[in-house]
Amino acid sequence: MSDIIISLQNISAEYDGEKVIDKLNLDIRDHEFVTFLGPSGCGKTTTLRIIGGFIEPTEGDVFFEGEKINGLPPFKRNVNTVFQRYALFPHLDVYGNIAFGLKQKKVPKDEIRTRVSRMLKLVNLEGYETRKVDQLSGGQQQRVAIARALINEPKVLLLDEPLGALDLKLRKEMQLELKRIQQTLGITFVYVTHDQEEALTMSDRVLVMRRGEILQTGSPEDIYNEPINAFVADFIGESNIVDGIMLEDYLVEFAGVQFECVDAGFGSMEDVDVVIRPEDFKMVSVEEGQIKGKVESITFKGVHFEIIMDGHGYKWMIHSTQSREVGAMIGLTLTPDDIHIMHKMKEDEV
Amino acid sequence: MTKKTAAYPYLAWALLFIAIPLGLIIYFSFTDGAGSFTFENIIRTGRYFNVFIKSIWLSVISTAICLLIGYPVAYLMSRASSITGRTLLLLIMLPMWMNFLLRTYGWMTILENNGIINQFFGLFGLGPFELINTQGAVVVGMVYNYIPFMILPLHSVMLKIGNDILEAARDLGASPGRVLTEVVFPMSLPGIRTGIIMVFVPSVSTFIISQMLGGGSNQLIGDIIELQFLGNAYNPNLGSAISFVLMLLVLLIMSVSGFLDDDDLEEKLL
Numbered sequence: 001m002s003d004i005i006i007s008l009q010n011i012s013a014e015y016d017g018e019k020v021i022d023k024l025n026l027d028i029r030d031h032e033f034v035t036f037l038g039p040s041g042c043g044k045t046t047t048l049r050i051i052g053g054f055i056e057p058t059e060g061d062v063f064f065e066g067e068k069i070n071g072l073p074p075f076k077r078n079v080n081t082v083f084q085r086y087a088l089f090p091h092l093d094v095y096g097n098i099a100f101g102l103k104q105k106k107v108p109k110d111e112i113r114t115r116v117s118r119m120l121k122l123v124n125l126e127g128y129e130t131r132k133v134d135q136l137s138g139g140q141q142q143r144v145a146i147a148r149a150l151i152n153e154p155k156v157l158l159l160d161e162p163l164g165a166l167d168l169k170l171r172k173e174m175q176l177e178l179k180r181i182q183q184t185l186g187i188t189f190v191y192v193t194h195d196q197e198e199a200l201t202m203s204d205r206v207l208v209m210r211r212g213e214i215l216q217t218g219s220p221e222d223i224y225n226e227p228i229n230a231f232v233a234d235f236i237g238e239s240n241i242v243d244g245i246m247l248e249d250y251l252v253e254f255a256g257v258q259f260e261c262v263d264a265g266f267g268s269m270e271d272v273d274v275v276i277r278p279e280d281f282k283m284v285s286v287e288e289g290q291i292k293g294k295v296e297s298i299t300f301k302g303v304h305f306e307i308i309m310d311g312h313g314y315k316w317m318i319h320s321t322q323s324r325e326v327g328a329m330i331g332l333t334l335t336p337d338d339i340h341i342m343h344k345m346k347e348d349e350v
Numbered sequence: 351m352t353k354k355t356a357a358y359p360y361l362a363w364a365l366l367f368i369a370i371p372l373g374l375i376i377y378f379s380f381t382d383g384a385g386s387f388t389f390e391n392i393i394r395t396g397r398y399f400n401v402f403i404k405s406i407w408l409s410v411i412s413t414a415i416c417l418l419i420g421y422p423v424a425y426l427m428s429r430a431s432s433i434t435g436r437t438l439l440l441l442i443m444l445p446m447w448m449n450f451l452l453r454t455y456g457w458m459t460i461l462e463n464n465g466i467i468n469q470f471f472g473l474f475g476l477g478p479f480e481l482i483n484t485q486g487a488v489v490v491g492m493v494y495n496y497i498p499f500m501i502l503p504l505h506s507v508m509l510k511i512g513n514d515i516l517e518a519a520r521d522l523g524a525s526p527g528r529v530l531t532e533v534v535f536p537m538s539l540p541g542i543r544t545g546i547i548m549v550f551v552p553s554v555s556t557f558i559i560s561q562m563l564g565g566g567s568n569q570l571i572g573d574i575i576e577l578q579f580l581g582n583a584y585n586p587n588l589g590s591a592i593s594f595v596l597m598l599l600v601l602l603i604m605s606v607s608g609f610l611d612d613d614d615l616e617e618k619l620l
Contacts, residue, residue, distance in 0.1 A: 054517055074520040081521045087514035091536045100532075101522035152522065 004066075005030045005155060005188055006051060011060035013046050013212075020046050021212040023060070028156070028190060033182050035191040037199040038209035039235070044192045047209075048158050051190065053077050065155075075104070079156040080149035084164060086141045088133040094120075094144055095129040101152040119147040122181060139170045146181070156188040163198065175201050196236045200224060208232045229342045230273040237277065240316055244274035244341065252341055255312035257290055259334060263341040273342045278306070278319040280338035289331015291316065295324045378590035391591035398574055398592065402599065405571040408485060409553035412492035416500040416549045417542065419493070424504035424541075425534065428511070439505065442498050454491055454562045461487050461563065483565025491559035492549075499548035507541030508534070551600060571596055 006028040013021040021043045028034050036044035049055040050062060053074035062069050069077060080101070088097050098119055102112045120126050123143035133141060142162060149157055159178075163171045179202045182189045193199055199206050200220040208216045208223060208231075216228040227233035230241045244254030249264035254274045266272060286292050293311020307318040309330060316332065324330055382388045427438045445453060460466050461481040471477035481487060511534060519529045557572030564570070571592065578589025 052521060054521075074517070075523045075525055081518070083514045083518055085512075085514060087512065087518040089515065089519070089533060089537075091533075091539075100519070100524075103532075104523035104525075104528060148518075148522065 003030045004028065005064065006190075007063040007066075008047070008050070009061045009063065011047070011050060011057045011062070013043070013050060013055060013057050015046065019212065021050075021057070024212065024214060026207070026214065028188060030155075030188055031186050032204045033179070033189045033191065033202055034205045034207065035193060035199040035203040036207050036209055037193060037196060037235070039194055041211075042209040043212035044194075044209050045160055046212075048081075048160055048190060048192050051156070052079060052081050052158050078154055079158055080152050080154040081158040081160065082142075082145050082149050082162045084160045084162065086145040086162075088141055088144055088148070090134060092133070093129065094125065094131045094133060094136070097133060097144055098147045098151055100148060105152075115151055116147075119151045122150070122184070123147045124177075138166050139174065142166065142174065146178075150181070150185065154187065156190060157182075159189060159191045161193055162191075163193075163195075171198070178202060200236070208235060227275065227340065227342070229345050230275060231345060233273075233275040233340065233342070238317060238319075240276045240278065240314070242274050242276075242314055244272045246270045246272050246341065250336075252339065255291055255314060257312070259290070259339055260336045261339040261341055262336050263339075266341065266343070271344050273344055275340040275342060276334065276338060278317040279304070281316070281318045281320070281332045281334065283307075283318065283320055283322060283324065284331045284333055286329045286331045289333060291332045291334075292329065293332075295326050295328045295330060298324060298326055375590045375593055378587050379594040380591075382587060391587045392595065394588055395591050395595045398571065401569060401571050401574055402596070404485075404568075405554050405596075406599070406603070408488055408570065409492065409550050412489050412496065412553050413500075413546055413550045415489065415493050416497045417545065420497055420500035420504060420545065421538075421542075424501045424508055425538075427501075427505050428508035429513075442501055445494075446498050450495065451558065451562075453495060454559055457487070457491055457494065458482065458562055461490070482563060483567065485564065485568055487563040488560050488568055488570070491563045492553045492556065495559065496549045496552055499552070500545040503544035503548065504538060504541040507538050507544075511537050547604060550603075554600060555596060 004027045006026075008024055008026040011021055011024045011026075012019060020041075024043075024047065026047075036047060038044050046055060050057050053069070053072060053076075056071065064078065074081075089100065092100065095116055098116045099112050102115060107115075116129070117126070120128065123146055125140060125143050125147070128136070128140070128144075133144060136144065145162070162178075163174050166174060175198055178189070178191075182202075191199075191202065200223075203220055205217065206220055206223050207214050210231060216223055216232050218226075223232065224236055227236060227239075230239075233239045234241060242254050244252050246252050246263075246266040246269065247258065248268060249266075250261055252259050252261045252263070252272065252274060291311055293309040293316065296308045296310045296315065298308075299306045301319075304319045304321055305323050307320060307324060309316045309318060309332070311332075318332065379391055380387055380389070382390060423438075423442075427435050430438065458465070462468070463478045463480075463482065465481070467481060468478040471479065515533060515537075516529055519533045520526070524532060555572045555575075557570060557576045560568050560570040560573055575589050575592050575596075577583045578585045578592070
């Protein structure tokens with residue numbers, strides 16, 4: 001494809017002698033908002049730093065617009081980074097920070113001036129030119145960091161957990177703002193986070209990573225609705241994951257009950273993971289229930305109640321807008337669409 | 351104990367050993383042996399104009415050399431792994447734990463006419479070179495003794511420059527050289543200022559180094575002061591006056607170099 005802007009081919013990387021990325025392949029398209037999502041230590045930041053030029057892969061090649069850029073130092077790459085803790089220059093004011101990149105390129109002074117004010121407008125910080133960066137709030141510092149990176153008009157902006165230090169409300173605002181900026185400028189954003197909600201909100205494409213490998217790639221909807229294995233299901237949103245046996249195509253048994261499902265192609269009597277989203281259960285009377293049990297706890301979560309039900313040897317998590325008494329007996333039903341069947345992860349992956 | 355009372359011991363210390371002695375020095379500076387007020391001592395200080403200049407000049411050179419040598423060392427130490435960094439720090443502080451006189455004697459045996467260096471050159475039929483009893487020897491002594499006081503404040507300031515800041519600079523298009531001049535140097539200015547003060551002030555008033563390594567012809571202002579208190583010239587009033595003038599000169603120089611504090615001026619200079 002011609003619109004691939006960054007391509008990682010067979011990349012491996014080590015950190016302190018330990019392999020953190022193993023033969024990773026990845027194409028990033030122009031104009032897309034792609035997110036590396038995974039727990040800490042999964043190699044997502046390392047991958048980002050390889051693209052930025054701060055780490056050299058021990059194996060494999062990095063291509064930028066079809067050109068191999070292995071060994072090219074960061075200041076010669078047409079990408080810019082927004083760092084985790086902003087990394088603003090404390091000896092410069094807001095203007096000095098944002099102008100830094102253009103100053104390096106010896107851009108004429110009045111052009112710097114116009115471009116800085118355009119950037120300040122983009123990140124909603126007009127009038128802050130002469131502020132010292134340590135006088136700014138976390139959110140404002142973040143905006144300066146974004147403006148400082150974007151003023152260089154990079155083709156790709158790398159963001160390393162940029163919202164990690166902000167409080168929840170501000171984080172939500174900034175998520176929308178980042179998305180708006182990305183759409184306004186139409187450039188590629190490569191975003192690293194361990195926050196699944198953040199990933200789902202902003203991304204065109206999410207890559208779920210674990211132990212230096214990409215487990216699954218897809219749109220937020222795909223990843224949420226069709227997780228490839230129990231790890232992804234558990235990481236993206238909340239799930240009930242139970243052991244099951246695939247009896248035949250479209251028939252699975254778990255919790256001692258047989259269920260119709262929409263999956264086929266598994267081996268007969270294969271051990272599988274069964275994943276059920278808590279919001280997919282339908283609460284019914286005990287008599288009608290396919291799974292029955294006793295309500296153990298109920299927590300009000302704002303939009304829904306979170307009910308933990310003990311039954312068939314498992315604790316089931318249910319999200320429902322209806323409440324039930326603690327101690328009450330209830331039944332649960334599922335439609336075939338609600339049941340997600342996944343191959344068991346290999347032992348060494350668990 | 352409240353915060354306020356916790357400061358009392360130091361206040362008492364400062365009063366007893368800093369404020370009162372300072373007052374005494376000023377008192378002696380402006381009185382004669384009989385205790386009556388006079389400008390005589392201050393005026394006589396003018397006779398030592400050349401010695402003042404020499405002391406200041408040698409100290410400026412020593413401070414500059416300390417900065418030139420110490421800056422890269424401090425920078426590399428701050429970027430090294432924490433074990434390497436701590437080992438280097440220890441190596442730099444180690445000589446400070448040895449007696450000052452002993453260290454300076456050490457340099458005498460190295461620089462003497464039949465010292466190690468001249469013996470080495472002697473093997474090739476060269477020399478002996480006049481190394482000891484020169485201004486150069488005094489500068490070497492000052493640099494050797496005071497360079498830790500340059501490196502330590504620089505190191506502690508540079509430790510605070512996070513690697514992510516340097517990465518950000520490189521990411522924004524700064525070449526390695528520009529990272530140093532545009533980020534590391536301006537961010538380490540407070541350490542440079544402290545280092546300069548901590549090296550310059552003891553250098554300018556030293557007397558042991560100049561006596562041991564400089565010989566009779568390289569008397570510094572510290573030697574002149576010492577003579578007024580311990581030597582044949584015994585004249586504490588003049589000694590106090592010279593000390594007082596030296597102190598004013600140091601203050602003057604420091605406030606002139608205080609331009610490093612001024613951000614705007616700094617911008618203009620860069």
